[in-house]
Amino acid sequence: MDDDVPGLRSVLSREGWPYASSDSVEPGDPGRFHALFGRDSLITSLQLLPVRPDVARATLGALARRQGRREDPGTQEAPGKIGHEFRDAPPESFLASGWPGRGEFSYYGTADATSWFLVVAGALGDPSVPGWREAAGWLTGELERGGGLLRHSPGAFEGGLTQQGWRDTIDGGNGGGIARPDGTPAEPPLADADTQAVTVAALRAAARLSGDDAWAWRAEELRAAVTAAFGPEVMAIEGTPAAPPPGQVVSSAGTPVPGAGSQLGWLLWADALEPAAVDAVADRLCRADILTAYGLRTLSSDAPQFSPHAYHRGSVWPFDSWLGWGGLRAAGRHDAAERVRTGVLAALDRLGHHPELYAVTDDLEPLPIANRVQAWTVGARWALEHEWDGRA
Numbered sequence: 001m002d003d004d005v006p007g008l009r010s011v012l013s014r015e016g017w018p019y020a021s022s023d024s025v026e027p028g029d030p031g032r033f034h035a036l037f038g039r040d041s042l043i044t045s046l047q048l049l050p051v052r053p054d055v056a057r058a059t060l061g062a063l064a065r066r067q068g069r070r071e072d073p074g075t076q077e078a079p080g081k082i083g084h085e086f087r088d089a090p091p092e093s094f095l096a097s098g099w100p101g102r103g104e105f106s107y108y109g110t111a112d113a114t115s116w117f118l119v120v121a122g123a124l125g126d127p128s129v130p131g132w133r134e135a136a137g138w139l140t141g142e143l144e145r146g147g148g149l150l151r152h153s154p155g156a157f158e159g160g161l162t163q164q165g166w167r168d169t170i171d172g173g174n175g176g177g178i179a180r181p182d183g184t185p186a187e188p189p190l191a192d193a194d195t196q197a198v199t200v201a202a203l204r205a206a207a208r209l210s211g212d213d214a215w216a217w218r219a220e221e222l223r224a225a226v227t228a229a230f231g232p233e234v235m236a237i238e239g240t241p242a243a244p245p246p247g248q249v250v251s252s253a254g255t256p257v258p259g260a261g262s263q264l265g266w267l268l269w270a271d272a273l274e275p276a277a278v279d280a281v282a283d284r285l286c287r288a289d290i291l292t293a294y295g296l297r298t299l300s301s302d303a304p305q306f307s308p309h310a311y312h313r314g315s316v317w318p319f320d321s322w323l324g325w326g327g328l329r330a331a332g333r334h335d336a337a338e339r340v341r342t343g344v345l346a347a348l349d350r351l352g353h354h355p356e357l358y359a360v361t362d363d364l365e366p367l368p369i370a371n372r373v374q375a376w377t378v379g380a381r382w383a384l385e386h387e388w389d390g391r392a
Contacts, residue, residue: 004051007354007378011044016058018044022373025353029372036086038063038113039166040376042120043319046390047379049123056120057129063117064131068108068138074100076108076155080131080138082117084110084164093170097159111152111164112195114138115202122205123392129209136206136215139199143218146191148225149237149253150199153188165192165236166320167298167312174369175310178236178257183305186257192236196226197266204392227274228253230267232284235259235299260284261299262317265324268331269391282331285324292360294347295321295340308359309367315357318344319376326389341384354378 003009010022013036020040024031033040042063045056068081077083083106090105099105114135121129142150152164161168162177162185169177172185178192179185203219206212229237239254264285267273273281285291289300295316299306306314321344328337351358351366356374359365383390 005048005378005382007373007381008048008052010373011375011378012055013058015062016054017041017062018055018059018375018378020375021356021371025372028368030369031371031373032091033371033374036062036066038082038084038110039116040374042082042113042116044375044379046116046120046123047319047322047376047383047388049120049390050386050388051382053124056124060117060121060124060129060131063113064129066106067131067134072108073156074160075106075157076160077106078108078138080114080134080136081108082110082113082131082135083108084113084161094159097157099157099159107160109155109161109164110168111150111192112166112198115150115195115198118202118205118209119198119392122202122208123390125208127209132206132209136202136210139202139206140218143199143222146189147253148221149191149229150195151189151191151237152195153190162188163190163192165190165195167192167194169312175307175313175315177312178259179305179313180257181259181304186236186238188238189240189254190236190238190257191229191254193226193230193234193263194266196222196230197263197270197272200226200272201270201392208392223272223274225253226267226272227277229256230273231277232264232281233258233260235261235263259299259303259305260287261290261303262296262320262324264290265296265320265327268327269323269389270327271330278331282328282333285328286333286336291336291339292316292343293339294343294358294360294364296324297360308361308365311357311369314359315367316344316347316360317357317377318348318355318380319374322380322383322389325384326391329389330391341387344380345384348377348381354381
């Protein structure tokens with residue numbers, strides 16, 4: 001059955017959930033994410049849901065069994081929270097930074113895995129999925145603590161991720177994470193647009209799973225806050241928000257981090273913007289500094305901190321472009337959406353395997369840092385070929 005999805009066999013665990021990447025398949029392939037990653041495994045599960053719902057169930061089950069039960073400021077475990085990364089032993093980079101112990105590694109430093117857990121459970125439409133109520137409870141608490149936005153900060157362990165949306169980073173190396181125009185990493189607490197988008201979708205999923213309209217109201221509150229805080233040129237909000245006046249969700253959200261990029265596709269995909277804001281965001285996403293012949297740039301080529309080879313600041317990721325394709329379709333930009341779809345598929349045909357990311361300059365370039373077989377690229381290829389956008 002794995003043959004229904006080319007490449008799936010190399011990333012599927014014996015328990016049926018996908019590793020984030022395969023082991024190294026050729027010399028130079030880092031193969032560094034051969035583990036259960038909350039965000040990656042869940043997005044892959046959503047991409048393959050129409051053809052392999054068993055993958056989604058296995059992933060939800062594996063993550064629910066590892067769901068946070070207690071407060072731990074080091075690992076950032078918290079009740080109801082879905083974890084970031086699970087391995088039999090800690091990665092060497094964590095050990096070098098002082099991670100305590102060499103036993104089983106369970107790390108919860110992620111802003112959005114809990115939201116993706118709810119999205120996938122909602123897409124299955126099965127209220128019997130274990131852990132979703134606890135996940136929704138964690139989400140509610142975090143939105144309250146963040147003044148109406150979902151914000152993330154590093155934990156007490158010094159070697160952990162300092163930014164924890166999908167553009168996660170420890171120190172901004174290789175162009176990782178979200179940076180200010182001068183290239184310095186944005187400071188926590190950070191509310192990135194991508195995380196807010198999937199959290200709107202997660203709250204709507206909780207409404208479907210529970211049959212309780214209160215979750216839909218929370219989604220609308222967050223949608224209003226996102227529309228107020230995130231315009232076409234804003235990638236994230238950094239800093240501590242001002243306390244809102246009584247009866248308001250967000251007052252001063254913090255300091256905007258400028259940067260148009262593929263996050264605009266996430267906002268459209270999740271229907272995370274009020275109707276009046278959609279056209280400006282869709283227009284911006286369709287401009288040539290983001291929309292290339294091979295997918296959507298993570299950051300506009302006009303941005304001062306842009307590099308086509310940077311991990312999160314200008315490269316193109318197939319899974320990210322898949323979400324943007326769905327967002328452009330939802331916004332009625334069908335020609336641009338089709339350009340994204342066919343461009344990503346053409347890139348994968350040329351590069352071979354299922355690379356994590358690539359560069360688009362005057363042509364298409366492979367990147368040495370990229371895992372050659374990344375699960376959510378496997379999923380993106382299948383979903384783009386079968387025109388499945390994962391939207392509820």
